Amino acid sequence: MSERGEAAQLDQIKAMPKRHEFFVGIDSDGCAFDTMEVKHKECFIPNIIEFYRLAAVARVARECAEFVNLYSKHRGINRFPALALTFDLLAQRPEVKRRGFEVPAITGLRSWTALESKLGNPALEEAVQRTGDPDLTLALAWSKAVNQAVDRIVQGVPPFPLVRETLEVLADKADVAVVSATPTAALRKEWGEHGLAERVGLIAGQEVGSKREILAAATSGKYEPQRMLMIGDAPGDLKAAQAVGALFYPINPGGEDDSWARFFQEDLPRFLDGGYAGAVMEARVAEFRALLPETPPWGD
Secondary structure, three states: OOHHHHHHHHHHHHHOOOOOOEEEEEOOEOOOEOOHHHHHHHHHHHHHHHHOOOHHHHHHHHHHHHHHHHOOOOOOOOHHHHHHHHHHHHHHOHHHHHHOOOOOOOHHHHHHHHHOOOOOHHHHHHHHHHHOOHHHHHHHHHHHHHHHHHHHHOOOOOEOOOHHHHHHHHOOOEEEEEEOOOOHHHHHHHHHHOOOHHHOOEEEOOOOOOHHHHHHHHHOOOOOHHHEEEEEOOHHHHHHHHHHOOEEEEOOOOOHHHHHHHHHHHHHHHHHHOOOOOHHHHHHHHHHHOOOOOOOOOOO
8 A cells, every 4th residue: 555545544533523522442363352362372373373484493483482572562563573573582592693693684674664653464565565675575475365365364363251241331432543554454354354344443553554643543633631531451552542643441361251341330431421541540550561571481
């Protein structure tokens, strides 16, 4: 997708009318749906090992990828920067060094991710056509294979308990948007499969822009800060909320059912009554941050 097309999508979001006094953004994978683990362990990582020929170090490559994407402060980041971080960790592992295995440098992909804000296949396809860079070509093939695996494997995964009920409560109170780093087509499929697509006013994925850009386009000049909320399961969701002045409610990895129950029973009423900001939210965020470390468990 061209920069003009991407900007047009954000402009369309900016032009969407405000229908309610509240705004709620919701992440999808690992937040509304229990799809993070299956997507990474069954779709992303096997294709990393195959496309980047990591069979000789498959066990440690899997550990590195799982830490980056699921169990660290990087949880939920876009697939392409996540791939680079995975390779950074992999190159540091003594098992890899002992085997004399050369971890792919992916220099071209690193350069592209540093310059491109719409980190999805459409922008990557344009870069491949423009440059012919072999790193970008391989990354595009890998990414397409991941999407195909997700479409084939990830089916019939319902939303977490009380997600549907939360959307029902918000129906006449808030403008609700799906804000995700997942490809938009996959989001529409998953939310539509379970009859939830019609319960949200917007579904925006990685091709539209970053979560911060999407939130900014959807909320700027429309809502009071204490009436804007982002629900997410990753530090990037928190950062996006902070960037636009919104509140944040975390869905704790490993404790998703309990997080949704607490939100539905306690913090959703608080949010709608104006009592969630401050000490309550700070306690929720502190608990959330403690679950996602910066350094991996295997140490130096």
